[in-house]
Amino acid sequence: MILAEALRKSFPGKGRDKQRVVAVDDVGFTAHDGQITGLLGPNGAGKTTTLRMLYTLMTPEQGRVLVDGIDVAADAEQVRRNLGVLPDARGVYKRLTARENIEYFGQLHGMSAAAIAQRIAKLAAALQMEDFLDRATEGFSQGQRTKTAIARALVHDPKNVILDEPTNGLDVMTTRGLRSFLKQLRAEGRCVIFSSHIMQEVAALCDRIVIIAHGKVMAQGSSDELREAAGEASLEDAFVKLSGSEEGLHA
Amino acid sequence: MxxxxxxxxxxxxxxxxxxxxxxxxxxxxxxxxxxxxxxxxxxxxADKLATMRRETQLDKPLQLPVAGMEQAPNLMAHLASLGIIAKAAPQDIEARIRAQQEDLALIVDEHFAEDWRAGRPAGLQLLTDTTRRTADVSVARVRAALDGYSRSVASLRLLARGINPAVAAPLNTGTRDLATxxxxxxxxxxxxxxxxxxxxxxxxxxxxxxxxxxxxxxxxxxxxxxxxxxxxxxxxxxxxxxxxxxxxxxxxxxxxxxxxxxxxxxxxxxxxxxxxxxxxxxxxxxxxxxxxxxxxxxxxxxxxxxxxxxxxxxxxxxxxxxxxxxxxxxxxxxxxxxxxxxxxxxxxxxxxxxxxxxxxxxxxxxxxxxxxxxxxxxxxxxxxxxxxxxxxxxxxx
Structure with a gap:
């Protein structure tokens, strides 16, 4: 379970006026185990910054993050142990094979060689990556790279999974496969958070939706609750109304 | 884990x-x-180049442009015996040295023969550009040859006057190099x-x-x-x-x-x-x-x-x-x-x-x-x- 409370983060401004840019302001939500929680918002809404605070890469200026009851500020290392992260940056080592890429992270998590091999077999089957598992990742397609990065993030069998725009740049078939993989993670009782700017995807997958725009939470709840709150029949209209702009649709 | x-x-x-x-x-x-x-x-x-430079410039006959060589035939013969071949210097020898077409030249003073016979110091001038390192070895060689000639003639002159040449050499300076x-x-x-x-x-x-x-x-x-x-x-x-x-x-x-x-x-x-x-x-x-x-x-x-x-x-x-x-x-x-x-x-x-x-x-x-x-x-x-x-x-x- 991941709990975010009143998170705030700003960055130094560029240019002459040098005003600090507030990227995330008072963002709070709860992501439960056995559920998929979606962060929905247009580009530049503050999704990636929020996620970076969740997976300990950034320290919030205000507010706190609890992962399975552990405060990120108190024991970031223990939190990272229970967290599988697919960051926005998902580069793989191109001179290593997909398997070696995954093994490296398994070793860094302190896993034994046997445990790593077992886990790779399982993930490779679930992500359909057996045919390129032992190829050097140089020249991989976007989908193959993303799959390798996801397997690498989940090698240590984490209870909580955070994915930053996992379907970005993937074709329809790969996206479908990835969706069923996320549902499988949910069925295993994990807490899954993912961000997206594609509304249909969030609607199809998520138990809870958090709409973020301009660094603030505009609304949150299940798909039905959001429609009700906005008084709109379709989620798309609800999203536009709740995020306060039309830009989300074109993003 | x-x-x-x-x-x-x-x-x-x-x-x-x-x-x-x-x-x-x-x-x-x-x-x-x-x-x-x-x-x-x-x-x-670097080793090869240094050896080449030494060999070509020390052992090969050196062509030395001389102005007024007819005034000092004995000196020219002495130089020739050391492999330094004198040749008549062209008129524009200074310009040629500046343009690096020649490394060095020797100018024999116009009163050289006269002074020589009278036993006065006879004038010689070595023309060179000291900032050009290519001339280093040749200049040192010519200078050594001239010094040697000067010393041996001086000794002969002293002997001819019944004086021990050692009288004219109050110092005998040697160098002992302490580098390992x-x-x-x-x-x-x-x-x-x-x-x-x-x-x-x-x-x-x-x-x-x-x-x-x-x-x-x-x-x-x-x-x-x-x-x-x-x-x-x-x-x-x-x-x-x-x-x-x-x-x-x-x-x-x-x-x-x-x-x-x-x-x-x-x-x-x-x-x-x-x-x-x-x-x-x-x-x-x-x-x-x-x-x-x-x-x-x-x-x-x-x-x-x-x-x-x-x-x-x-x-x-x-x-x-x-x-x-x-x-x-x-x-x-x-x-x-x-x-x-x-x-x-x-x-x-x-x-x-x-x-x-x-x-x-x-x-x-x-x-x-x-x-x-x-x-x-x-x-x-x-x-x-x-x-x-x-x-x-x-x-x-």
Missing amino acids: SRISFLHAMWIVLRKELRDFTRDRRTLMLSLFIAPLMYPLMFLG VEAKRGALLTALLPLILVMFAFIGGAHLAMDTTAGERERQSLEPLLTTPVARGALVSGKMLSAVLLGATSILLILLSFKISAGLVRNASMSMDVSFAAMGKLLLVLLPLLLIGTALLTLLAAAAKSMKEAQSHLVWLMMLPMLPVFALSVYPVKDTLLWLYAAPFLSQSQMIQKITRGEAATPEQWMVYLLSSLALAALLWLAAVWRYRQEKLAISA
């Missing part, structure tokens, strides 16, 4: 970086073998080697140090790496250690090629202390510098926005080892001063010179050297670890 120790994490990172790097064959070859191959070539080439034989023979090498070694020790691990930090961030794989529970200090230390290993291998290869090439030209009267003991001492001197260089490069690479920015640091870093050496050549100080062994770069070139000259550094000098350089390396390492803990590190601009 268990907690892994700092050292174990470091070892995992080190192993991965080396595996990743060694799969890039071409870069591996370039960074390991360029310097060891360049060195003997430079070394043999090794130092004398390896003059060229001792000038060149410290700089090459210091430079390669300093930036020998540059490629890996920068690539594993700035490069990794640019390839977007640093952020995922930082989401693992491994301590940042262990990550950066493992990366630095891989760069140090690469640098150490490259230094070992340079030392080996240095030993081999010194063996090759031993007959050409070039020799230095190339025993394995001396090589070991050189390695001991260079390792702290390698640590300093790698830590500094990692720090810079972690602070740089891009790989390009990190690489542009190399320009001034390459100049850095040369500065103290230049300073010393302008303002030489005795190598017994203890602070010399605490200053970075200066200390290394002092130590290396001592070792290759076959001299021994005192235990005190060794201690000052090792302590100060290791302390600097530790300081830079701490700074690099601190930089790795910064939030900004992972986020590529």
Whole structure:
């Protein structure tokens, strides 16, 4: 379970006026185990910054993050142990094979060689990556790279999974496969958070939706609750109304 | 799943970086073998050129343009007996020397014959451009021939007047060179080697140090790496250690090629202390510098926005080892001063010179050297670890 409370983060401004840019302001939500929680918002809404605070890469200026009851500020290392992260940056080592890429992270998590091999077999089957598992990742397609990065993030069998725009740049078939993989993670009782700017995807997958725009939470709840709150029949209209702009649709 | 120790994490990172790097064959070859191959070539080439210059200019007959040669036929005959063939100088001889068409010329004074017969000092003028080093050997040769002629004629004249020629030589000055034989023979090498070694020790691990930090961030794989529970200090230390290993291998290869090439030209009267003991001492001197260089490069690479920015640091870093050496050549100080062994770069070139000259550094000098350089390396390492803990590190601009 991941709990975010009143998170705030700003960055130094560029240019002459040098005003600090507030990227995330008072963002709070709860992501439960056995559920998929979606962060929905247009580009530049503050999704990636929020996620970076969740997976300990950034320290919030205000507010706190609890992962399975552990405060990120108190024991970031223990939190990272229970967290599988697919960051926005998902580069793989191109001179290593997909398997070696995954093994490296398994070793860094302190896993034994046997445990790593077992886990790779399982993930490779679930992500359909057996045919390129032992190829050097140089020249991989976007989908193959993303799959390798996801397997690498989940090698240590984490209870909580955070994915930053996992379907970005993937074709329809790969996206479908990835969706069923996320549902499988949910069925295993994990807490899954993912961000997206594609509304249909969030609607199809998520138990809870958090709409973020301009660094603030505009609304949150299940798909039905959001429609009700906005008084709109379709989620798309609800999203536009709740995020306060039309830009989300074109993003 | 268990907690892994700092050292174990470091070892995992080190192993991965080396595996990743060694799969890039071409870069591996370039960074390991360029310097060891360049060195003997430079070394043999310089030796060959110096020998060639001596041989062509000392042993071959030297054509000497002379103005007014008919005034001094005996002198010309004397010069000819030493292989210096006089020929009539053209009118524009001064211009020709300026234009480097001739190296030197001899002008015989118009009253030469007259003065000679009267026993007065007879005038000769040697024309040359002293800033042109190509003329050095020829000028020295002609001058020696003229001095010899002058001395022997003077002695004859004194004898003819019944005076012992020794009366006209109140001083007999000789020079006793106290430089060790090794130092004398390896003059060229001792000038060149410290700089090459210091430079390669300093930036020998540059490629890996920068690539594993700035490069990794640019390839977007640093952020995922930082989401693992491994301590940042262990990550950066493992990366630095891989760069140090690469640098150490490259230094070992340079030392080996240095030993081999010194063996090759031993007959050409070039020799230095190339025993394995001396090589070991050189390695001991260079390792702290390698640590300093790698830590500094990692720090810079972690602070740089891009790989390009990190690489542009190399320009001034390459100049850095040369500065103290230049300073010393302008303002030489005795190598017994203890602070010399605490200053970075200066200390290394002092130590290396001592070792290759076959001299021994005192235990005190060794201690000052090792302590100060290791302390600097530790300081830079701490700074690099601190930089790795910064939030900004992972986020590529």
